[in-house]
Structure formats: C-alpha cells, structure tokens
Amino acid sequence: DTGVSQNPRHKITKRGQNVTFRCDPISEHNRLYWYRQTLGQGPEFLTYFQNEAQLEKSRLLSDRFSAERPKGSFSTLEIQRTEQGDSAMYLCASSDVGSPLHFGNGTRLTVT
C-alpha cells in the first residue's frame, strides 16, 4: 500500500467552473477526512466520513461544496461555481481507530 493518494495534484480552473478531486485512502482505514489549507496556515477541517457515512461537515463547507464516499472506499470532493477564494490546497487523510491521520499530498487548486 502506497498510502493516501490524491488526484489531480494540481488543478487550474476559471472562476465559475466546477472541479472534482479524488482521494483514495489507505485500504484498511474506515475514516476519511477532507481538509483545506492556505499558505502559512494549518489545515482546516471540512468534512469526515466513517465508511460511507458523512458524519460531520464544517461550516466552511458551503452549499457549493459536496463530498461523497460511495461504498466506503475512495472519496470525491466537488466544488461548484468556483470562486477565487477557493484557491487552496485540499488535503485528504485517512485513519483507523487509535491511529494518527495519514495525509495525502493534496490537490492544489488555483482559481483564476
């Protein structure tokens, strides 16, 4: 297992377009998290799945953001009608009970 995988690594899009990111967690981990990180800041929590159930969503996750984890395996994060303020690194992490978070290398989104 090569760890948490995120695709694409970089995404440049024009304002108003929709984007979708994918995260493949460590296979035996049942918990999956999405975070957003801007330059010089720590990651900010967006949402959390246990298996296929989305158990928590941050207030940061506006109506334009939606995340899914069908079948409790990979997850997707979609941003509709992107805005320049959405430009950030989007990090995915997975964990099992009692284990630390294992992060992917993120998807860097630039909205022009």
Next chain:
Amino acid sequence: KNQVEQSPQSLIILEGKNCTLQCNYTVSPFSNLRWYKQDTGRGPVSLTIMTFSENTKSNGRYTATLDADTKQSSLHITASQLSDSASYICVVGGSWGKLQFGAGTQVVVTP
C-alpha cells in the same frame, strides 16, 4: 481565536544546531497532542502523538514534551539536518475526537 498557538512563526537555524518549537493550547477537554512535519507541497506526516498521561516522546532526532497542566508542548530537534527544513504543525485532539490544528512553525535549516 485559534485554540492552538505555535511559536515562533518561523526560524532559521544552522545545520547541526538544535532548536525548540512551542505549542500552547486551550482545547478542553484534552485527549492527545500530535506533532506533524509538512514538507513544501506535501501532506503532513505524523512525528509523535502523546496522551495526557505522557510527558515526553521521541522519534529519532525529534523529541516532544507535554505539560498538560500548563497546556504547553514543545518539539525539540537535535543536530538539525537540511532535510528538517519544513513546517511543523501542532495538532490537539479534544475528547470528542475533533482535532484543532496550529498554523505551524516554518523551519529553515541552512548549511
């Protein structure tokens, strides 16, 4: 106000020297404290994790300390190497399972 404050915001040290990073938190109730290392353009990688009953934990040249009474933690890097150049993030877990991230300390190790 962030419940996890890290200092300094950044520091530059000479290769081979030691340095100490600080983390103060107000998260309550407290469950655990983690230090992560984040290289530029990469995701954070766990260095140490301590529960409230642990005072110190080491991982190679990295040593973390925790004082749950004063709500302070430190990360000491011994004999720094160029590869230690990264952001070091303090993460505090509350008893309800929610994690609070600090903004990180940016460390630059120069030859």
